[in-house]
Amino acid sequence: MLRFSVFLSLLFFSGSFTFGQITINNTGYTVSQLVNTVLVPSSSGVTVSNVTFKGVYNNASRYQVGAFTTTGAVQTNLGFSGGVILSSGNTADIPLALATNPGNAAQMSMGYTSSTAGEVRDNVASSTSAGGGDNDARALTGSVRNINTAVLEFDFVPVNSSIMFRYVFGSEEYEDASGLINYNCSSYNDKFAFLISGPGINGGTTFSNNAENIARLGNNSQVAINAVNNGVVGSSGGSPNAANCTASNPAWVQNSATSEFNGVIYGMEFNGTTKILVASKSGLTPGSTYHIRLIVTDAQDGAYDSAVLLEAGSFTSPSALPVEWTQFEAHPVGEGIVLNWSTASEFNHDYFSIEHSQDGDYFQEAGVVKGNGNTTSVNHYEFTHLHPFTGSNYYRIKQVDFDGNFQYSPVLKTEFSDVLKLSLYPNPVKDKITIGGEIQEEEIIYYKVCDQYGKVLESGEAGMNQALDMRAYRPGMYFVKLQKEGTQSVTHKVIKE
Numbered sequence: 001m002l003r004f005s006v007f008l009s010l011l012f013f014s015g016s017f018t019f020g021q022i023t024i025n026n027t028g029y030t031v032s033q034l035v036n037t038v039l040v041p042s043s044s045g046v047t048v049s050n051v052t053f054k055g056v057y058n059n060a061s062r063y064q065v066g067a068f069t070t071t072g073a074v075q076t077n078l079g080f081s082g083g084v085i086l087s088s089g090n091t092a093d094i095p096l097a098l099a100t101n102p103g104n105a106a107q108m109s110m111g112y113t114s115s116t117a118g119e120v121r122d123n124v125a126s127s128t129s130a131g132g133g134d135n136d137a138r139a140l141t142g143s144v145r146n147i148n149t150a151v152l153e154f155d156f157v158p159v160n161s162s163i164m165f166r167y168v169f170g171s172e173e174y175e176d177a178s179g180l181i182n183y184n185c186s187s188y189n190d191k192f193a194f195l196i197s198g199p200g201i202n203g204g205t206t207f208s209n210n211a212e213n214i215a216r217l218g219n220n221s222q223v224a225i226n227a228v229n230n231g232v233v234g235s236s237g238g239s240p241n242a243a244n245c246t247a248s249n250p251a252w253v254q255n256s257a258t259s260e261f262n263g264v265i266y267g268m269e270f271n272g273t274t275k276i277l278v279a280s281k282s283g284l285t286p287g288s289t290y291h292i293r294l295i296v297t298d299a300q301d302g303a304y305d306s307a308v309l310l311e312a313g314s315f316t317s318p319s320a321l322p323v324e325w326t327q328f329e330a331h332p333v334g335e336g337i338v339l340n341w342s343t344a345s346e347f348n349h350d351y352f353s354i355e356h357s358q359d360g361d362y363f364q365e366a367g368v369v370k371g372n373g374n375t376t377s378v379n380h381y382e383f384t385h386l387h388p389f390t391g392s393n394y395y396r397i398k399q400v401d402f403d404g405n406f407q408y409s410p411v412l413k414t415e416f417s418d419v420l421k422l423s424l425y426p427n428p429v430k431d432k433i434t435i436g437g438e439i440q441e442e443e444i445i446y447y448k449v450c451d452q453y454g455k456v457l458e459s460g461e462a463g464m465n466q467a468l469d470m471r472a473y474r475p476g477m478y479f480v481k482l483q484k485e486g487t488q489s490v491t492h493k494v495i496k497e
Contacts, residue, residue, distance in 0.1 A: 021070060021071050021072040021073060021074035021075070021095075021098060021099075021267040021268070022068060022069070022070050022071075022074045022094065022095045022096075022267060022268050023068065023069045023070075023095065024066050024067070024068050024085065024091045024092055024094055024095055025066055025067040025068070025069070026058075026061075026063040026065075026066040026067075026091060026092065027058075028067065029066075029067055031051055031052070031053045031057070031065065031152070032051040034051075034065065034066070034067060034084050034152075035048055035051045035084070035152070035154055035315075036048050036051070038067050038082070038083060038084050038312050038313075039083065039084045039165070039310055039312065039313070039314070039315045040156075040313075040315045040316075041313040041315075041316070044313075044315060044316040044317060045158060045159040045160055045316060045317035045318070046156050046157070046158055046159070046163065046315060046316065046317045047156060047157040047159075048154050048155070048156050049154065049155045049156075050154055050155045051152075051153075051154040052152075052153055052154070053065055053150075053151065053152050053153075054118070054120050054131060054132075054134065054149070054150070054151040054153075055118055055119070055120055055131065055148075055149065055150035055151060056090075056112055056116055056117070056118040056119055056131075056148075056150075057118055059116055059117045059118060061092070062090045062092070062110070062112075063090065063091050063092070064086065064087050064088070064089070064090070064091065064148075064150040065084070065085070065086050065087070065091065065150060065152060066084075066085055066091045067082065067083070067084060067085070068082055068083060068084070068085045068091075068094075068309065069081065069082040070082060070268075072098075072267070073099065073265075073266060073267060074265055074266075074267045074268050077262075077265045077266075078168060078265055078268070078273070078309065079168070079276045079311075080166075080168070080276075080309060080311045080312065081312065082311075082312040083309055083310045083311045083312040083313075083314070084152075084309075084310045084312070085307055085308070085309050085310070086150050086152055086294055086296050086307060086308050086310070087150060087296065087305060087306070087307035087308075088110075088147075088148040088149065088150060088190065088296055088297055088298045088302075088305045088306050088307065089108050089109070089110035089112075089148065089172075089305025089306075089307070090108075090110045090305075091307070093108045093110065093269060093305075094108065094268060094269045094270075094307065095267075095268065095269070096266075096267050096268060096269050097267070098267055099266050099267055100266060100267055101177060101264060101266055102176075102264050102265070102266070102268065102269050102270055102271055103175075103176040103177030103178070103264055103271055104176075104177045104178075105269060107172050107176070107181060107303075107304060108172045108269045108270070108304070108305050109172065109303045109304050109305060110148065110302070110305055111148070111301075111302040111303045112147075112148045112302055113302075114130060115130050116130055116131075117130055117131070118130065118131045119131045119148060120132060120133065120134050120137065120146075120148070120149040120150070120151065121133060121145065121146060121147040121148065121149060121302075122137075122138055122145035122146055122147070134146070134149055134151060134295070135208055136151075136193070136195060136207050136208055136211070136293060136295060137149040137151070137295055137297050139206050139207055140191050140193050140207075140213075140222075140295060140297060141189070141191060141297060141299045141300075144187050144189070144299050144300040145299075145300065146297040146298065146299060147297070147298045147299075147300070147301060147302040148297065148298045148302045148305065149295065149296070149297040149298075150295070150296050150297070151293060151294065151295050152293075152294040153291065153292060153293040153294065154291075154292055155289055155290070155291050155292075156289070156290055156291075156292060157287060157288065157289050157290070158284050158286055158287075158288075158290065158317035159286055159287075159317050160284075160286055160317045160318060161282060161283060161284050161285070161286055162280065162281060162282040162283075162284060162317060162318060163196075163280065163281055163284065163290075163315070163316065163317050164278060164279065164280035164281075164314070164315075164316060164318065165194075165278075165279055165310060165311065165314040165315040165316070166276055166277070166278050166279075166310075166311040166314040167192075167215075167276070167277055167279065167308050167309060167310045167311060167314075168262070168273050168274055168275070168276055168277065168308070168309045169192050169223050169228070169273065169274045169277070169296075169306070169307075169308050169309075170265075170268075170270030170272065170273035170274070170306065170307055170308075170309065171190050171225055171270055171271065171272060171273075171304070171305070171306035171307070172269070172270060172271050172304040172305055172306070173188055173190055173225050173271070173304045173306065174225065174229060174230065174270070174271035174272030175229075175230060175232055175234070175271060175272070176271045179235070180236070181236055181271060181304065182232060182234040182235055182236050182240075183225060183234045183236050183237065183238055183240070183304065184225060184226065184229045184230070184231075184232055184233055184234040184240065184245065185226055185229075185233045185234055185240045185241055185242055185243075185244040185245040186225075186226075186234050186236070186237065186238030186239060186240040186241075186244060186300075187238040187239055187244070187299065187300045188225070188236075188237065188238040188298075188299055188300045188301060188304070189224050189225050189226045189238075189244070189248065189299045189300070190224065190225050190296075190297065190298050190299050190305075190306035191222060191223065191224040191225075191295075191296070191297060191299060191306075192215050192223045192224070192294075192295065192296045192306070192308045193207075193213045193215050193222070193223075193293070193294075193295045194213065194214050194215035194279045194292070194293075194294055194295075195207050195211040195212065195213055195214075195292070195293040195294075195295065196211060196212055196214055196281055196290060196291070196292055197209040197210060197211035197212070197290065197291045197293075198284075198288060198289060198290030198291055199284075199285050199288045199290070200283060200284065200285060201281075201290070209291070211291075211293065212281070214279045214280065214281050215277070215279050216279070217249065217258075217260050217277070217410075218259070218260060218396070218408055218409060218410035218411055219249065219250070219251045219410045219411065220410070221248060221249040221250070221251070222248065223274070223277065224248055224299075225299075225306075226244050226245045226247075226248035226249065226252075227245070227248040227249040227252070227258070228249070228258040228260050228261050228274050229245070229257070229258055229261055229272065230257045230258075230261055230263070230272065231252070231253060231254055231255045231256045231257050231258065232254075232255065233245070233254065238300060242254050251360075251411060251413065253360060256359050256360050256361055257360075257361045258360075259357075259360055259361065259363070259394070259396065259408075259411045260274050260275050260277065260408075261274060261275070262274055262275045270306075270307070276311075278407050284317075294308070294310070296308050318347065323343050323346050323347075323349055323371075323399045323407070327340065327341055327342040327380075328340075328341040328397065328409050328410060328412060329341070329412070330393075330395050330412045330414040331414065332388075332414065332415070332416045336384045336385050336386040336387065336388060337384070337385045337388045337393060337395075337414055337416055338382065338383070338384050338385075339354060339382065339383045339384075339385065339395055339397075339412075340380070340381070340382050341380075341381050341397060341409070342378060342379065342380045342381070343372075343378070343379050343381075346371055346372050346373065346374060346379065347374055348373070348374065348401045348402050349371040349372065349373060349374070349399065349400075349401060349402075350370075350371055350373075350400050350401055350402045351368055351369065351370050351371050351400055352368065352369045352370075352371060352381065352383075352397050352398065352399055352400070353365050353367075353368055353397070353398040353400060354366045354367045354368070354369065354383050354385070354395065354397055354398075355395065355396050355397070355398055356385060356388070356393065356394070356395055357393075357394040357395075358389045358391075358392065358393065358394070358479070358491075358493060359392075359394070359493075360392075360394040360411060360413065363394070363396065364454050366383075366385050366395075367383055367385070369381055369383055371399070373402075387491075388416045389416065389491045389493075390416060390490050390491065390492070391415060391416065392413060392414075392415060393413070393414055393415070393416055394411055394412065394413050395411070395412045395414070396408050396409050396410070396411045396412070397409040422435060422436070422437040422445065422482045422484075422490050423435070423436045423437040423492075424436070424480055424482075424492045424494060427492070427494055427495060428494075428495035428496070428497045429470050429494060429495070429496060429497065430470075430471075430496075430497045431469070431470065431471050432467040432468060432469050432470060432471070433467060433468050433470055433480070433494060434465060434466070434467045434468075435447070435462055435465065435466055435467075435468070435482065436465060443463070443484060444461050444462070444463060444484075445461065445462045445463065445466075445482055445483070445484060446459075446460075446461055446462075446482070446483045446484075447459065447460060447461070447462055447468065447480060447481065447482050447483075448480070448481040449468070449473075449478055449479075449480050450478065450479045450480075450481065451476075451478060451479075454479075457473075457478075468480070470494075470496055473496045474496070475496050475497055476495075476496055477493060477494070477495055477496075478493075478494045478495075478496060479491055479492070479493055479494070480492050480494050
């Protein structure tokens with residue numbers, strides 16, 4: 001996977017907005033230059049033409065599309081030094097003062113009206129948009145209307161059989177620091193789509209020209225508020241209900257952050273962002289013309305805006321995708337969980353890092369399996385994770401290239417039933433927690449108390465009905481690993497009050 005970077009010149013005049021760590025440049029580039037100069041590098045293997053934009057563009061110095069550059073903590077936490085930003089609001093509202101927590105800042109809420117020149121929304125009886133509607137945006141939001149939609153589109157000709165780019169989705173509709181703003185699991189389900197159409201593409205009849213939406217999470221869910229968030233059901237309107245998140249993302253678990261959710265980035269206005277996501281498509285016909293539509297839209301209402309940040313130079317047509325996944329499965333076997341996965345091809349591929357979590361949020365490396373470098377043949381891999389947690393276990397695979405770039409597999413959840421019957425009570429615990437279960441009077445139990453990152457805080461030996469003193473520990477989540485001599489271990493999650 002080759003990663004390209006381009007130099008974005010910072011033009012400090014009325015069209016540029018900077019607050020130390022992110023700069024938005026709305027006037028230094030034409031829309032065509034945003035694609036040809038910023039998003040698509042000269043060495044991309046892609047030829048671009050017919051670039052157009054639908055949305056608000058220079059209406060009272062308000063723009064829904066522009067270029068951005070980052071420095072400092074924003075660059076570190078976002079993972080991009082620059083690129084193109086497409087927003088349902090005003091891009092000038094995105095920079096915040098240095099190190100400002102966006103959850104404490106005034107909300108980014110443009111709320112373009114139906115009479116705003118260029119504004120795109122559903123045409124409804126009471127509100128006809130000045131910029132017209134968009135059939136694909138209407139199909140994207142489904143039963144609720146789209147408002148303040150922004151669409152960047154262009155034709156492209158790939159030199160190879162695949163294309164890819166990297167991006168981050170952010171929104172004000174995620175929970176803020178006060179908890180007063182939170183539209184998770186509601187009808188205010190802002191979305192982003194990357195629609196590709198052309199020879200050999202058959203995405204069905206949902207979108208125009210049988211286009212396929214390749215902006216997807218690891219489990220193939222759409223990129224939307226209800227599909228990737230911190231797991232907290234909202235309370236701000238739009239009839240929030242946990243079922244709305246489950247419908248958008250079958251892997252969603254209430255009170256557990258989605259694996260691809262990143263959270264807030266200080267100095268940039270969004271109550272939450274995703275981690276870096278990768279959109280890719282293989283099987284294209286080199287030399288043929290394809291069409292791309294990038295769409296970001298508010299759903300149901302025009303307040304509390306969302307945006308997508310597209311990494312500079314990341315829209316490319318590599319000679320092959322880094323890895324084409326064909327299988328990823330996990331099954332409990334004996335004292336562990338066996339993971340099997342297969343690839344149809346590998347390009348510039350160094351190794352797989354197998355990552356494990358009990359809650360689907362905090363992942364740690366469980367092992368490494370070497371890749372096959374460059375191959376177009378099918379390859380099968382296996383890894384056994386010994387002594388997993390009793391109950392739910394989550395796994396994902398981090399595929400790493402020789403140049404250090406990486407991408408993640410979908411997240412798998414599997415259950416593990418340990419034959420060792422040991423318990424801890426009470427849980428949650430304030431003072432002391434007692435070891436119980438199938439223990440003989442003379443048996444010794446070896447225990448370890450670990451923090452949520454796996455660091456061992458305490459270890460020792462205990463007997464039947466012996467209590468562990470937890471009074472010195474701060475409130476929070478801990479893991480207690482129990483083991484009899486000569487047997488497998490069992491790990492319990494403990495909440496200290």
